[in-house]
Amino acid sequence: MRTILFILQKEFIQIFRNKTMLPIIFIMPLVQMLVLVYTATLEMKNIEVVVVDRDLSQTSRELTAKFDGSEFFIIRGSTFDLKEAEDMLRENKADLIINIPDDFERQLFREGNVKVQLQINAINATAAGLTNAYATSIIADFNRHIITESINMVKPVQMKKINVASSFWYNPELNYKIYMLPGILVILVTIIGMFLTALNLVREKEMGTIEQINVTPIKKYQFIAGKLIPFWIIALFELAFGLTIGKVIFDIPMEGNLLVLFAFAAIYLLAMLGLGLFISTFSSTQQQVMFIAFFFFLTFVMMSGIFTPVESMPEWAQKVNVVNPFAYFIKVNRMNLLKGSGFWDFRQEFLALGIYAIAALSLAVWKYRKVV
Amino acid sequence: MRNYTENIIEAENLVKKFGDFTANDRLNFQVKKGEIFGFLGANGAGKTTAIKILCGLWLPTSGNIKVAGFDVYKQREKIKRNIGYMSQKFSLYEDLTVKENFRFYGGIYRMRSGDIREKTGFFLKKLDLEKSGDTVLSSIPLGWKQKLAFSIAIMHDPKIVFLDEPTGGVDPVTRRQFWDMIYETAHNGITVFVTTHYMDEAEYCDRVSIMVDGKIEALDTPGNLKEKFRVESMNEVFIKLARKK
Numbered sequence: 001m002r003t004i005l006f007i008l009q010k011e012f013i014q015i016f017r018n019k020t021m022l023p024i025i026f027i028m029p030l031v032q033m034l035v036l037v038y039t040a041t042l043e044m045k046n047i048e049v050v051v052v053d054r055d056l057s058q059t060s061r062e063l064t065a066k067f068d069g070s071e072f073f074i075i076r077g078s079t080f081d082l083k084e085a086e087d088m089l090r091e092n093k094a095d096l097i098i099n100i101p102d103d104f105e106r107q108l109f110r111e112g113n114v115k116v117q118l119q120i121n122a123i124n125a126t127a128a129g130l131t132n133a134y135a136t137s138i139i140a141d142f143n144r145h146i147i148t149e150s151i152n153m154v155k156p157v158q159m160k161k162i163n164v165a166s167s168f169w170y171n172p173e174l175n176y177k178i179y180m181l182p183g184i185l186v187i188l189v190t191i192i193g194m195f196l197t198a199l200n201l202v203r204e205k206e207m208g209t210i211e212q213i214n215v216t217p218i219k220k221y222q223f224i225a226g227k228l229i230p231f232w233i234i235a236l237f238e239l240a241f242g243l244t245i246g247k248v249i250f251d252i253p254m255e256g257n258l259l260v261l262f263a264f265a266a267i268y269l270l271a272m273l274g275l276g277l278f279i280s281t282f283s284s285t286q287q288q289v290m291f292i293a294f295f296f297f298l299t300f301v302m303m304s305g306i307f308t309p310v311e312s313m314p315e316w317a318q319k320v321n322v323v324n325p326f327a328y329f330i331k332v333n334r335m336n337l338l339k340g341s342g343f344w345d346f347r348q349e350f351l352a353l354g355i356y357a358i359a360a361l362s363l364a365v366w367k368y369r370k371v372v
Numbered sequence: 373m374r375n376y377t378e379n380i381i382e383a384e385n386l387v388k389k390f391g392d393f394t395a396n397d398r399l400n401f402q403v404k405k406g407e408i409f410g411f412l413g414a415n416g417a418g419k420t421t422a423i424k425i426l427c428g429l430w431l432p433t434s435g436n437i438k439v440a441g442f443d444v445y446k447q448r449e450k451i452k453r454n455i456g457y458m459s460q461k462f463s464l465y466e467d468l469t470v471k472e473n474f475r476f477y478g479g480i481y482r483m484r485s486g487d488i489r490e491k492t493g494f495f496l497k498k499l500d501l502e503k504s505g506d507t508v509l510s511s512i513p514l515g516w517k518q519k520l521a522f523s524i525a526i527m528h529d530p531k532i533v534f535l536d537e538p539t540g541g542v543d544p545v546t547r548r549q550f551w552d553m554i555y556e557t558a559h560n561g562i563t564v565f566v567t568t569h570y571m572d573e574a575e576y577c578d579r580v581s582i583m584v585d586g587k588i589e590a591l592d593t594p595g596n597l598k599e600k601f602r603v604e605s606m607n608e609v610f611i612k613l614a615r616k617k
Contacts, residue, residue, distance in 0.1 A: 006479030014467050017508075212463040215427050217453040218480050371431055371448060 003218060007226025011200075015230060024196075029188050029238055033245045036184045037177050040307065044130045045071060050085045050094040051078040057105035063116075066142050067098065072134045086119070095121045096131055126308075177250050182333035183306035185242045186326060190297065193235035193269050198276035198289045201227050205284055214370045224365050228273050235269050236262065255340030261333065264346060267353045268329045274360030275325075281367040300326035328353055376404030376578070380532055380563050381426060386435035388421050395421040397586040399435070403532075403565060408558045410577030411567040414614065417583040419567040420460060423536050426565070427457050440531045453481075456525035456533040456562075460540065464521050466510040470501065473509060474524060481528035488527075495523040515546035519553065526557055533557065535566040539573065551576050571607040580606070582613055589613045 015021050049067055053060050067073045076094050079085055088094040099117035101107075107114040118135055122128035204210040213223065239262070246252040276293060283289045303317060304310075304327040310318055321327040328349045335341040343350070381403035388396040395418045403409045413419045424430040426439050428448035437444040440454040464473045471492055478488035496502045499519050509517060518538060526533050535554075539547045551573065558564050566577070574580050574594060581591040590597055590613060594606055601609050 003480055003482065006476055009479075010465070010468065010472070010476045013472060014465070017467055207466070208459065208461040208463045209465060211429065211459050211461070212457070212477075213480075214429055215452060215455070215457040216477070216480050217449055217482075371429060 003222045004225050004229075007218075007222065008229055011226060011230045015234075024192070025234060025238065026241075028192070029242050030245065032184060032188050033181070033242060034249070036187075037181050037250065040180045040184065044127060044134070047073050047096055047131050047134070048076045048094045049073050049096045049098060050076050050088050051098050051100070052080065052082050052085050053078055053098075053100045054080055054102040055100050055104035059105040059108060060100045063100070063139070063142055064098075066138055067135075070134075070138055073138075089119065089121055092121075095127075096135060098135070178252050178338065179334070180306075181246050181250055181252050182337050183304075183330050185239060185246070186304075186306070186329045186333055187301065188242055189235045189239050189265065189269065190272055190300075190326065192238050193231050194272045194276040194297065195290075195293055196234070197227060197231040197273045198280040198283075198293050199286055200231070201277055201280040202283050202286055202289045205280075206286060220365050220368055220370060224277060224361070224368060227277060228270075228361075232266075232269050232273055235273075236265060239265050252337060254337055256336035257342055260343045260346070261336045263343075264329065264332050264336075264350065264353070267350065267357055268325055270357035271325045271353050271360050274357060274364050277364035278360055278367060281364055281369075300324050303327065304330050306330055322352070323356075325353055325356055376407045378405040379403065380405040380440055381409075381565065382436070382438045383422075383426075384436040386422065386425065386437055387433045388418075388425060388430070389433045394586050396425070396432075399583075399588050401581055401588060401591055403563060404579075405531075405563055406558060406561055407578040408554060408564045408566065408576065410574050410580035411565060411583070412569065412571070412574055412580050412610065413567070413583030414569060418586045419583060420536055422583075423534050423565070423567060427455060427534055428452055454531045456528065456530040458518075458521050458525040458533070458535050458538055460536040462514075462517060462521060464509055464517065464524065467508060469506050469508050470496070470512070470520060471505045473520070474527065477524045478527055483528055491527045495520075495527065499523065515542050518542055518546070519550060522550070522553060526562060530562060532563040532565060535564065537567055537569070539568065539570065547573070571605070571610050574606040574610075582610060584613055 051064050051067075053064060064075065064078070068075045073096075077088065082097075082099060085094070085097045085099075089097055097117075097119040099119065101115065101117075104114055104116070116139060118132065120128045120131050120135075204213065243252075243254075243258075247254065275296065279292045279296070280289050283292065303313070303321055303324055305313075305321075306326075310321060310327065332341075332346050332349050335345065379402045381401075383399050383401050386396055386399040387394065397418075399422060411419050411422070421430070425432045425437065425444060428439075428444060428451045432444065439451045442448075442450045442454070444451065465476070468476065474492040474495070475488055478491065483491070492505070496505055499516065501516065501520070504512060504516075509520070512520070522533075522535065522538060525535075539550055542550065547570075554564055554566065554576070566573075568574065577594065579591065579593050580597070581588050582597075583589065590600075590609070592600070597609050598604065598606065601612050603609055603612065
């Protein structure tokens with residue numbers, strides 16, 4: 001135990017004597033939280049629209065105005081020529097064509113329904129889906145209004161209407177920032193924890209100091225513990241720092257017990273730092289470590305459901321997520337902060353990451369060789 | 373000439389192969405307790421390989437080897453508690469101060485805090501570095517760093533200290549001072565196992581072995597070797613041996 005204290009003392013002196021370290025610890029989270037939370041949003045605004053209005057009636061103009069007034073759409077132009085509009089779509093000058101037929105108003109009033117054609121640039125399938133959903137809902141909104149009016153005009157009988165009232169739980173304003181922030185926090189603590197730990201160990205190899213360590217009677221677990229604990233503490237501090245920024249600037253809800261969140265983070269970090277140390281035991285340069293750690297990091301992030309719902313991934317990919325610590329932590333972080341889920345709801349996640357942590361650390365201790 | 377009787381290192385048919393390449397080819401030697409044993413050879417002769425095996429850093433391919441009475445296959449951790457090592461590549465922490473380096477290494481050799489402070493003070497005084505105790509190592513000149521590395525290698529009073537080319541890249545005056553430290557260490561009962569390719573330094577050793585291409589070609593006192601080869605200096609002994617090949 002005393003030996004570990006001596007190693008910890010040495011590590012902390014080295015970490016804080018390194019001039020790039022304090023900016024990494026304090027500036028990086030600030031930048032990440034302030035920039036990424038705003039940019040990593042799935043909301044779409046400013047979708048560019050070109051209108052082909054061959055009706056030029058009162059109603060068709062109102063419909064166009066409705067799009068113009070929405071914050072999601074910008075009318076980039078209007079034309080009578082569908083061909084011209086399609087050219088704009090092709091040249092990326094517009095994302096959406098609204099094609100209004102020439103007997104739009106007449107048909108709407110006479111028959112009660114009319115077709116409006118939407119042509120969407122679907123290079124980005126997700127964006128196209130959203131564009132479609134937004135446009136359809138605006139038209140539906142508009143259409144219903146007209147129908148009610150026309151019904152009143154023609155025959156004063158109330159038609160039965162089905163009203164769909166959606167209520168959104170846990171994030172009632174559908175605020176994307178609140179949804180993304182817990183995920184960004186996970187990225188943050190992972191970068192700090194995993195990368196710095198891995199780089200630190202391999203740096204001793206590059207400097208040659210590891211040989212001097214290996215010739216001492218130090219125990220393998222003592223050395224690994226001495227390398228792990230400092231960055232474990234720093235990463236937990238980052239989580240607290242990031243949550244504070246989230247509360248002060250974005251007013252994120254903290255519905256759940258923060259102790260549960262930190263307990264989970266503690267286990268998560270043991271797993272990720274253990275993985276980082278394991279990578280550095282078989283690498284000999286900082287470059288190698290960076291490449292391998294980056295590979296794991298990117299794979300974990302993309303599969304984790306931070307940007308896209310896990311439920312929409314193919315089934316095999318969802319199964320792969322069983323070994324993705326990132327996915328567990330994002331889920332726990334979101335559920336704890338937004339939904340207030342507690343320890344019992346996370347018992348499976350606690351168990352899974354507990355096993356992960358033990359495995360990763362055992363591998364690191366086993367693979368670290370004092371003798372060749 | 374002092375008399376040494378007890379063996380502290382025994383190597384019998386030490387072999388180390390890297391694939392097809394034999395770095396150490398059936399080495400046989402004993403080092404006596406308290407002597408200064410010079411382990412000489414040209415660059416690439418296999419000195420560093422042998423020293424790493426004796427320190428428990430590398431495993432030999434075959435052979436019976438005992439260091440401080442412990443077996444290099446099974447009792448490496450016990451060996452490590454009883455030796456000090458200063459590698460060819462400077463390996464103290466450049467971003468720690470002089471005192472912090474002493475404290476760290478003293479700590480992991482499980483010395484008591486009081487002893488660490490006492491030893492640190494003792495060595496700083498001896499090296500005339502009392503004012504530099506709180507200076508980070510990176511701003512200390514190489515010669516002083518080497519002396520510090522040597523001091524730290526012996527601060528826990530090991531039975532043997534291994535020095536792998538300790539005077540590489542150091543000026544003649546500092547080299548002389550370094551050898552004074554080696555004498556003093558041996559005088560205090562610590563066995564010194566030192567590799568070098570400076571043949572003038574070989575003259576300072578009690579006994580030397582000379583390695584050529586992975587084999588020990590000669591092992592005796594410098595005096596006996598010069599007599600045997602009928603030359604005036606160790607330098608000439610070395611050249612004769614190397615030419616023979």
